[in-house]
Amino acid sequence: MLLIACGALAREILALKAANGWEHLDLQCLPAILHNAPQRIVPAVEAAVEAARGRYARVFVVYADCGTGGLLSAACARLGVDMVEGPHCYSFFEGNEVFAAKGEATAFYLTDFLVRQFDAFVWRPLGLDRHPELRDAYFGHYEKLVYQAQTDDPDLTGKAMDCAARLGLAFERRWTGYGDLFWVLDRL
Known part of the structure; x- marks a missing residue:
């Protein structure tokens, strides 16, 4: 399975993978700076999901809404992939x-x-x-x-x-x- 994640979460995801032996999860991070222009998150995630098709049986998006106004959730639904629930990482961390x-x-x-x-x-x-x-x-x-x-x-x-x-x-x-x-x- 491929995790397409925000680069701001890379360290945390890698630590969780190592601590729990989650060798079945591959990680691809998109630049964290996309948060400074949230309108760029959805196209970047869409491109990464499409690029992963055929290489992975399943893709999971490790972003919350992150300022996209629901557009990321709609894109993930259209692409047939799941994502982290919540408005942003501050919410799901807490x-x-x-x-x-x-x-x-x-x-x-x-x-x-x-x-x-x-x-x-x-x-x-x-x-x-x-x-x-x-x-x-x-x-x-x-x-x-x-x-x-x-x-x-x-x-x-x-x-x-x-x-x-x-x-x-x-x-x-x-x-x-x-x-x-x-x-x-x-x-x-």
Whole structure:
């Protein structure tokens, strides 16, 4: 079986494969930067699924909706492939039901990947490195940064705290581990 996944999930998927002996799962990752232009996710996934036809009996898409407004789900249904449920990885890492119940509209979320790649995926693309005065325009309605930790890494926690400080937000760390991602992949 082929997993077509967001590159932001590569480390987590590889760790789960190794820890559970899931040798039957092959992994192909698409660039994580697609999240900065969600309209590019669906065409990239469609192309990857079509390219895998004939090589794999089954393909599973390891993306949630990820800002596509339901278009990714519709494309997967049309292509006859399943995908991870939920609006985004913040939800399935925390657990879709738990995340929905919290309703935290004023929280900005980071995963291990986004802590590692904060400058490349948030700070520089938003121009905050050149125009720090834009911080309030982007983050003025947020109250806290929630770091959803997949691993117990004090260095990443420190970096996440720095990200919160740079954004002027309160900091909260939540241990999520792999959340629903484990259960989704375990069923495969």
